[in-house]
Amino acid sequence: MMNETWKVDARDGKLAMAHIYVAFVALALGGLAGLLQVLVRSGKFELPAGISYYTILTTHGVLLGLVLTTFFIIGFQFAAVSRTAGTLSDRVRFWGWVGFWLMTIGTAITAFYILIGEASVLYTFYAPLQAHAGFYIGLTLVVVGSWVSGFAMFAHYAKWKKAHPGQVSPLLTFMSVVNMVLWLVCSLGVAATVLFQLIPWSLGYVDRINVLVSRTLFWYFGHPLVYFWLLPAYMIWYAIIPKIIGGKMFSDSLARMSFILFLIFSIPVGFHHQLVEPGIDPAWKYLQVVLTFMVVIPSLMTAFSMFATFEMYGRSKGATGLFGWLRKLPWGDARFFAPFIGMLFFIPAGAGGLVNASHQLNQVVHNTIWVTGHFHLTLATTVVLTFFGAAYWLIPHLTGRVMTKAMNRLAIIQTIVWSIGMIFMSSAMHFAGLLGAPRRSAFSTYGDAPQALEWIPYQIAQAVGGTILFIGIILVLIIVTNLAFFAPKGETEFPVAEVAEQAERTPLVFENWKLWIGIAVVLILIAYTVPFIDMIQNAPPGSKGFKLW
Amino acid sequence: MKTQLNTNTPKTKVEKEPALKGTLASVLFLGFFLIFTWVSVYFLFLNRL
Ligand code: HEM
Ligand SMILES: [Cu+2]
Secondary structure (H helix, E strand, O other): OOOOOOOOOHHHHHHHHHHHHHHHHHHHHHHHHHHHHHHHHHOOOOOHHHOOHHHHHHHHHHHHHHHHHHHHHHHHHHHHHHHHHOOOOHHHHHHHHHHHHHHHHHHHHHHHHHHOOOOOOOOOOOOOEOOOHHHHHHHHHHHHHHHHHHHHHHHHHHHHHHHOOOOOOOHHHHHHHHHHHHHHHHHHHHHHHHHHHHHHHHOOOOOOEOHHHHHHHHHHHHHHHHHHHHHHHHHHHHHOHHHHHOOOEOOHHHHHHHHHHHHHHOOOOHHHHOOOOOOOOHHHHHHHHHHHHHOHHHHHHHHHHHHHHHHHHHHHOOOOOOOHHHHHOOOOOHHHHHHHHHHHHHHHHHHHHHHHHOHHHHHHHOOEHHHHHHHHHHHHHHHHHHHHHHHHHHHHHHHOEOOOHHHHHHHHHHHHHHHHHHHHHHHHHHHHHHOOOEOOOOOOOOOOOHHHHHHHHHHHHHHHHHHHHHHHHHHHHHHHHHHHHHOOEOOOOOOOOOEOOOOOOOOHHHHOHHHHHHHHHHHHHHHHHHHHHHHHHOOOOOEOOEOOO | OOOOOOOOOOOOOOOOOOOOHHHHHHHHHHHHHHHHHHHHHHHHHHHOO
16 A cells, blocks of 8 residues: 555554654653753752762763654654555565664663763763773664664655656655655764774774764764754644644645755754864864854744744634734644744744854853753754654554543643743753853862852752753653553544645655755765865874773 | 745735735744844853953
8 A cells, every 4th residue: 555544554553652662761761860960960969879970961861862862753754654655565664673673772782881880971972981882882773773764764765656656755754754864874974983983992902093083973973963853843843733733834845945955954064063173174164164054044944934834824714913823823732832832942942053053152152051051942842842742643643542631731731841941941051051151060169169159040940940841751751651551542633734725836856866965965075075084184193092980 | 935925026816925924023033033142142252252
């Protein structure tokens, strides 16, 4: 069966749900680590039994930044391609399971080495901090597993294209393919540093490592990583939310165009994380900053498209005045409310991102807790609230249940709790960061330095916000458990939006993969080749491994 | 991509462009906020030079 199905096949649903279970287990454990961090940083609490702050912080970053995201995204995308391009073939589904188990076993191995305190190298894990080889080997399995799943999705897409020559592919399938292409291209970088540098070095085959190369390969991966998180949220905004509110998509072409722009411009930009890195010529940093700012274009296209979708819907319901359409939106529906609040948080998040990416302003905030405040808006609010909102229909759809009114209400409360907690925590982080408070450090007054004493009130606010957020995590876990195991049986819709009548027909050019991947590769080569040669040819002596925890 | 904000292109009455005034106001506000934040931190940067 190759056509759009209204219901995701039960076997595909199982595959998607397996990913989603792992994602929410990661949220539970990672959230607990987050709570411990804010408590430690308030200065009123110390970790028991000599547990290192960095063990907790690595757990938090890996489980939430890498595991929760990757599992939820791949599970969601399997459901989305099954829903829009037809039930998966047995072979595709089989490889989906292979990918799932590789990722799960890899996660277990990595988590084991973190928890026994052999791998407190943070979720960025570049040299010279050195973990036990098992940490890197587990991560390799996670990445390889995600590739297997990515190729399974590509195969499913190719089969659809073959059965529908000359037709534009379903939007959610197209978007999933873009996201997996992005992931594949960027994770080659992290695979290279792990396989050729970190594993041989941690096993003792080589003594020293080129730190700059390892950091550069990490950030070649690390920035597109954030778009790998964000694009599924955009899928939900563009292609699902309009249906939930009862409206139409503003434009299918605009959505595809913005995804292609993200594919092209989100990779050759890793240097914006390395603006204070001494070994890179400023001219190359400048080039990559310019490319970074190109991402503003698809971001603003997305913002425009969302506002337009909402306004068109509101006006079709008779709204008048400049903002009357806002009142017509379904505020009581958690499937809409949670992602919508996520969108609102993306406004300060985006503003902060422009600051981070500007070379001079980056010096104000670099490695301060401002940065942490920033990505708790982007990732831990915009993306995560959108994923929660999606879980509220996706899980019951896949498990053959319906969300009760009471659970919907709890989900609205969850969103509000999350927002309040995050406003406290993230604002405190932003302000403390502007005052110079470092990220990635436990509590210290730095010998009662006056500057460090200024941070304390913010660290208390951060702890208050973080505690409220932790309550938010408990609430969402209650809802998810209910939807997966206890909610009443029934049919829940997997919403997929239609395009507005006035919108232009979508041209096929967006699926000219050779063209777009070609452009992406050319830009990557332009942005990275010369600096990379420089890093290798003019390398200082390599570094030994450090275990500072 | 036809449905855009240029309201002064001549169009037949039947095929009316959707009125997106609220969207225009929203994106203008968004742009203003982005610039405001950037400039604020820029002045902080200048102050600390
Ligand atoms: C209860 C909710 C949460 C709390 C209290 C919390 C708290 C924190 C704190 C205090 C830090 C920085 C610590 C430091 O730099 O010393 C941090 C880092 C981080 N958080 Fe969260 N967080 C929460 C939820 C999340 C969520 C939902 C995500 C992602 C989906 C997330 C992703 C991260 C990442 C990737 C880091 C960076 C770790 C590093 O710098 O190595 N957090 N979190
Ligand atoms: Cu980045």
